[in-house]
Amino acid sequence: MVDSVPAARTLLLRIDAGVTDVGRVARCVRRTEPRPGARPDAGPVEIPVHYDGEDLSEVGRLTGLGERGVIDAHTGREWTVAFCGFAPGFGYLVGGDERLRVPRRSTPRTRVPAGAVALAGEFASVYPRESPGGWQLIGHTSIRPWDIDRDPPALMLPGARVRFVEAS
Amino acid sequence: MNSIEVLDAGPLTTVQDFGRPGLAALGVGRSGAADADAMRLANRLVGNAESAATLEVTFGGLRVRAHGGARVALTGAPCPMSVGGREVAPYSVFWMPDGDVLRLGLPSSGLRSYLAVRGGIEVPRVIGSRSTDTLSAVGPAPLSPGDRPDIGHEPPQPLTVDLAPVRQPEAGDLRLRVVLGPRDDWFTDDARRSLLREPYEVTAESNRIGMRLGGTPLARSRTEELPSEGMVCGALQVPPSGQPTLFLADHPVTGGYPVIAVVIGADIGLAARARPGQQLWFSAVKGPDPGFQ
Numbered sequence: 001m002v003d004s005v006p007a008a009r010t011l012l013l014r015i016d017a018g019v020t021d022v023g024r025v026a027r028c029v030r031r032t033e034p035r036p037g038a039r040p041d042a043g044p045v046e047i048p049v050h051y052d053g054e055d056l057s058e059v060g061r062l063t064g065l066g067e068r069g070v071i072d073a074h075t076g077r078e079w080t081v082a083f084c085g086f087a088p089g090f091g092y093l094v095g096g097d098e099r100l101r102v103p104r105r106s107t108p109r110t111r112v113p114a115g116a117v118a119l120a121g122e123f124a125s126v127y128p129r130e131s132p133g134g135w136q137l138i139g140h141t142s143i144r145p146w147d148i149d150r151d152p153p154a155l156m157l158p159g160a161r162v163r164f165v166e167a168s
Numbered sequence: 169m170n171s172i173e174v175l176d177a178g179p180l181t182t183v184q185d186f187g188r189p190g191l192a193a194l195g196v197g198r199s200g201a202a203d204a205d206a207m208r209l210a211n212r213l214v215g216n217a218e219s220a221a222t223l224e225v226t227f228g229g230l231r232v233r234a235h236g237g238a239r240v241a242l243t244g245a246p247c248p249m250s251v252g253g254r255e256v257a258p259y260s261v262f263w264m265p266d267g268d269v270l271r272l273g274l275p276s277s278g279l280r281s282y283l284a285v286r287g288g289i290e291v292p293r294v295i296g297s298r299s300t301d302t303l304s305a306v307g308p309a310p311l312s313p314g315d316r317p318d319i320g321h322e323p324p325q326p327l328t329v330d331l332a333p334v335r336q337p338e339a340g341d342l343r344l345r346v347v348l349g350p351r352d353d354w355f356t357d358d359a360r361r362s363l364l365r366e367p368y369e370v371t372a373e374s375n376r377i378g379m380r381l382g383g384t385p386l387a388r389s390r391t392e393e394l395p396s397e398g399m400v401c402g403a404l405q406v407p408p409s410g411q412p413t414l415f416l417a418d419h420p421v422t423g424g425y426p427v428i429a430v431v432i433g434a435d436i437g438l439a440a441r442a443r444p445g446q447q448l449w450f451s452a453v454k455g456p457d458p459g460f461q
Contacts, residue, residue, distance in 0.1 A: 005192045005398030007422050012192075012398025022456040084195040085396060085422030088304045092396060092422075103393055104424060106408040110373065120424065121393045129305050132377070134407065134424065146195075148294065148306065154194060 001025075006083045006158075008092065008122075044078055045160055047126065048167035049117050053137035055105070059119060062102045062136075070138060071166060073097035074117075079124055079162045084154060089128035089146025091156030096124055108134030115140045117164070124164075126156075141167070170236030170319040172285060174311045175269065178229025181311045182300035182376075183289050184282075184417075185221040191295065192398065192421040199301035202376055202417045202440035203280050206244035209332055210284035213241035213261050215325040220288030221298040223311070225281040230272045232283075234264035238319055239286035239327070245278030245337055245441065261330045278337030278441040286327075287320035302376045303418040337441040341367065342448050344435045346404065347455035351394065351426035355406070359386040363404075363428060367447035368412065374444055376418040378405075381448065385410025386428060396424040402431035402439070404450075414448075416440055 001020075005012040015025050051071045053059075060067040079093035086092075104120045109132065112118070116127040118135035127133060128146035145155045156162060174181070184207060187200025201207035201224055208218045223230070228247040239261060242249060246258040252268035258281070264270055275281060291298050291308045300307040311317075352360060368383035386406050399405065399419055404412040407425045414431065416439070431439055432453060442448060 003190050003192045003198070005421055007397040008395030010395075010397040012400070014192075014400065017456075083422075084193065085398070086195065086420045087197075088195045088306060090195050108407055121395065123396070131303055131420075146304075 005085065007085060008082065043161070044163045045155060047117075047141050047143050047162060047164050049074070049139040049141050049164050050167045051139040053117065053139045055136040056138045059100075059102050059136050059138055063099055065099060070100065073100050074119075074124070074138065075164050075166055079164070081156045081158050081160045081162065082123075083158050084156070087128055087131055087146075089154045089156065090125055091145070091154070091158075091160070091162075093124040093156070093162055094122055100124070102136050104134040105136060108132055112137065113140065115142060115144075117141055169290075170234070170238060170287070171316045172238060172289070172319060173233040173235055174231075174313055174315040175233060176229060176231040176313060177311045177315075178225060178227065178272065180226040181230050182224050182302070183221050183291050183308050183311070183317065184224040184299045185297055186219050187299045187417065188295055188297045188301075188306070195304075195421055196295060196306060197301055197304060197418060197421050198401070199299040199307065199418050200297070201282065201299075203244055203282070203437040205437040206280070207282045207284075209334070210241050210243040210282040211288075213243070213259070213329060213332055214239055214284045214286040215327045216284060216286060216288050216323050220284065220320070220323075221291065222285075223283040223289060225272060225283060227279060228272045228274045228281065230283070231269060233269045234266060235316070236319070237266045238264045240264055240270070240283060242272070242281050242283050243332070243334070244281040245275035247275045247281055248273035259332045259334055261327060276336070277339040279443050280440060285319050287322055290318040290320040301418050303420060338438075340446075342438060342442055342446060344439055344448055344450055345432045345453045346429040346450045347432060348429045348452050349427070349455070352428050354388055354390045354394070354426040355428050356387045356389045359388070359410075359428070362386060363412075363450055364452055367449050370442045370444050370446050370448065372444045376416055378413045378415045378419055379439070379442065381412050381414060383411070386412060388426070394424055394426050396422045399423045399427070400430060402433065402436050403427045404429045404431070414439055
């Protein structure tokens with residue numbers, strides 16, 4: 001096995017074809033039974049957010065909540081990191097207010113700034129650095145979700161709880 | 169310690185080895201040389217381990233000075249080159265005397281060249297690799313004038329070849345083999361036909377993360393949102409615009425648009441050599457059978 005990438009509904013496995021083959025790995029996967037396990041929990045990570053994102057009014061319109069309603073819904077409930085991906089330190093947060101479900105933008109931005117707080121589908125996240133991205137931007141934070149000099153470098157590890165608070 | 173001083177990095181020069189496999193679950197992509205075959209050959213020419221770090225030069229333009237002398241070779245996109253004003257050839261091993269400057273012109277075909285130095289480029293490893301991941305900013309920053317990466321110790325392997333006869337990168341249309349899926353069933357029959365029968369042009373919006381392609385839009389038969397899933401190098405991901413992006417070395421580890429097909433591993437290097445304006449033609453091959461029924 002070279003790599004495994006858990007995601008929302010799927011698990012991507014990359015194998016070294018010189019060592020094993022797809023059929024053998026597939027048989028192993030089919031024999032595996034998922035078991036519930038303990039989830040690490042060190043209390044919620046607090047993320048202060050300035051709600052000034054380029055798509056805030058669009059999200060307010062799409063959800064029917066208005067800008068104020070989006071902020072209240074985003075800060076109103078605790079989120080949980082379901083899995084990491086897209087980029088180092090990019091956590092896919094679930095469990096928030098269901099009224100915040102919005103589609104991705106039809107054309108992704110070629111540059112989204114670091115610290116952008118975003119929504120897409122059932123997820124919320126914070127862009128760890130400037131990168132391309134198709135999520136709806138509702139605000140920004142000065143907290144760094146990924147810091148190579150921190151241990152662990154990722155702030156939002158799978159299972160962690162996250163609370164967004166409105167920055168004054 | 170001997171070193172290489174960067175005088176001009178051209179459009180983009182990064183340090184690359186084989187990257188960081190096995191960390192995708194943490195959101196850390198593999199990165200590494202976009203054209204791993206060319207990197208491997210450059211290292212073999214100078215007697216390095218194949219995994220030694222090299223300089224990946226995008227579209228020529230690099231100028232470097234040797235401090236203490238260096239034995240080097242350039243593979244991938246062939247650039248006209250000179251050392252201390254003397255012309256030298258790509259795909260050959262040559263000596264850069266102490267203080268002499270190596271200049272790379274524009275490559276006649278291809279996009280990325282690999283400069284291997286006997287002993288390897290010795291910048292500090294970050295999470296096990298010296299590669300610059302341009303998406304995640306893991307690893308050293310792209311090189312800029314004044315940078316002076318060290319050269320590692322002489323490897324034990326003697327130099328056995330001084331020239332590699334290779335085919336020049338193709339300047340015309342490229343044919344890439346793909347395995348359809350995993351989400352080809354999210355597209356219309358017309359979209360699958362277009363992908364395999366019409367050319368897709370490499371646009372200027374292309375980098376180490378991926379190449380945005382332009383051609384007949386690939387229409388979807390299913391319009392719901394795809395829950396984010398793992399991505400691989402070579403994936404042809406299709407956003408709602410219908411114009412596919414071909415993921416390269418620094419691709420995001422997950423993505424939320426469906427992948428209609430994946431370029432096979434053997435053709436990734438070929439894809440990484442494509443310049444904006446070149447036409448890509450995709451042909452389907454059968455993937456390995458997982459035995460799912």
